[in-house]
Amino acid sequence: MSIPEQFIQNLAEQCEPIPASPSPLRLSGQWLIEAIIYIGVSLLYLGVRPDIKLQLQSPSFYVEFFLLSTLIIMASFSAAALSYPDLYQRRKLIYLPFFTMALLVTFLLIQWQMTTHVTHAPSHTWQCLLSITLLAVLPAGRVFYAIRKMASTHYRLAGITAMLFSLAIGSFVIGFSELNGAIAHAIQWHYLPIICISFAGLWLGKKYLTW
Amino acid sequence: MPSYTPHHFEQLMRLSLEGDKLAYAQLLRDTSHLIRPYLTKKMHQIDDVDDLIQDILLSVHKVRHTYDSNRPYIPWVMSITKYRFADYLRRFYADQLHQATDISQVENILVDEPTTKTDSYECLEAEITTLPKKQATILTMMHQYGFTSKQVAEKIGMTESAVKVAAFRAYKILKKKWVS
Numbered sequence: 001m002s003i004p005e006q007f008i009q010n011l012a013e014q015c016e017p018i019p020a021s022p023s024p025l026r027l028s029g030q031w032l033i034e035a036i037i038y039i040g041v042s043l044l045y046l047g048v049r050p051d052i053k054l055q056l057q058s059p060s061f062y063v064e065f066f067l068l069s070t071l072i073i074m075a076s077f078s079a080a081a082l083s084y085p086d087l088y089q090r091r092k093l094i095y096l097p098f099f100t101m102a103l104l105v106t107f108l109l110i111q112w113q114m115t116t117h118v119t120h121a122p123s124h125t126w127q128c129l130l131s132i133t134l135l136a137v138l139p140a141g142r143v144f145y146a147i148r149k150m151a152s153t154h155y156r157l158a159g160i161t162a163m164l165f166s167l168a169i170g171s172f173v174i175g176f177s178e179l180n181g182a183i184a185h186a187i188q189w190h191y192l193p194i195i196c197i198s199f200a201g202l203w204l205g206k207k208y209l210t211w
Numbered sequence: 212m213p214s215y216t217p218h219h220f221e222q223l224m225r226l227s228l229e230g231d232k233l234a235y236a237q238l239l240r241d242t243s244h245l246i247r248p249y250l251t252k253k254m255h256q257i258d259d260v261d262d263l264i265q266d267i268l269l270s271v272h273k274v275r276h277t278y279d280s281n282r283p284y285i286p287w288v289m290s291i292t293k294y295r296f297a298d299y300l301r302r303f304y305a306d307q308l309h310q311a312t313d314i315s316q317v318e319n320i321l322v323d324e325p326t327t328k329t330d331s332y333e334c335l336e337a338e339i340t341t342l343p344k345k346q347a348t349i350l351t352m353m354h355q356y357g358f359t360s361k362q363v364a365e366k367i368g369m370t371e372s373a374v375k376v377a378a379f380r381a382y383k384i385l386k387k388k389w390v391s
Contacts (some may be wrong), residue, residue: 002243002261003239003240003243003261003264003265003268007265007268008236008239008240008243008268009236011235011236011239011268011269011272012232012233012235012236012239013232014272015227015230015231015232015235016230017228017229017230018228018230018275018276019276020228020276020278020279020280021276021277021279023279083277084277084287085274085277085287085290085291085294086282086286086287086289086290087290088279088282089282089283089286150274150277151270151273151274151277151291153290153291153293153294211270211273211274
């Protein structure tokens with residue numbers, strides 16, 4: 001038994017020069033530039049938190065947003081690598097966003113334990129989560145569309161990573177625009193829910209990233 | 212499997228991405244030779260191997276833009292192969308479920324139902340007549356006429372639990388007789 005020659009000839013007839021896809025580094029770089037523009041525009045619209053000068057003097061604020069930025073970068077690279085059938089042969093790197101997320105949550109939990117005095121505890125609760133989710137819709141759509149044009153063989157993992165990337169962007173914007181001095185609020189209504197919502201990527205990945 | 216020179220596949224793929232039809236046809240032929248042993252080893256239905264290889268070659272054709280010519284070809288094509296193989300398995304087992312025969316369609320050709328008792332009422336009729344009258348009546352009504360214990364109780368003016376106890380005692384006597 002062998003593959004019919006006619007079948008191979010038919011495919012060969014359709015062979016035209018095609019440009020190769022950008023590398024994951026370039027692809028994620030492109031998404032990150034778009035993310036920076038999106039964050040900037042969102043902050044222009046929502047406004048920066050009034051206590052930003054005070055926060056910029058706090059090392060924990062820097063660490064939190066450094067980790068959040070790292071999460072966005074790692075998730076974008078991971079999602080880009082996951083859009084290749086062979087993960088661009090960078091299998092180990094695709095788990096980095098999950099490691100970064102764990103680091104961020106651990107840091108916040110330690111901060112929460114060490115906090116003795118809370119200033120500017122927000123009165124709202126789920127509204128934060130709703131805002132983060134709404135802010136994440138556009139980046140998620142963009143990344144899902146880009147992955148769909150490629151050929152992900154790990155579509156569920158790609159779905160989670162894309163969700164994590166877009167929700168982290170939403171958290172970044174809300175973190176810079178919302179007047180919040182309570183770590184417990186950030187953990188409860190910003191970070192833990194985004195981990196839970198990211199799991200919707202399992203379903204979204206199966207629905208939109210299969211080929 | 213034929214042996215290939217180092218970077219054989221990478222060179223063919225590079226030429227294919229530039230639009231070389233001959234190189235592309237050769238690449239597809241060699242790819243089918245490369246993945247055939249892997250699939251033959253994994254699949255029970257040998258007839259499906261060719262169909263699956265064609266499916267994989269179509270996938271390679273569809274997503275060839277995701278291949279980076281600076282990277283090895285074999286891991287790339289094997290990822291696609293494994294992905295399509297998993298797809299095949301999902302379809303295969305889903306079909307197996309759809310094609311499963313309902314028991315009602317074959318019950319007429321089955322020799323016997325395994326749960327049916329082979330000893331019918333007729334076999335026990337002679338033994339039942341030797342039982343006390345009340346117990347015999349209860350077993351006859353339950354097993355010959357198919358009444359439930361509740362219906363028997365209503366007909367002979369006993370409580371349901373008394374009927375059950377009488378039936379249980381009758382079974383015990385019959386069992387003793389059969390064993391001995």
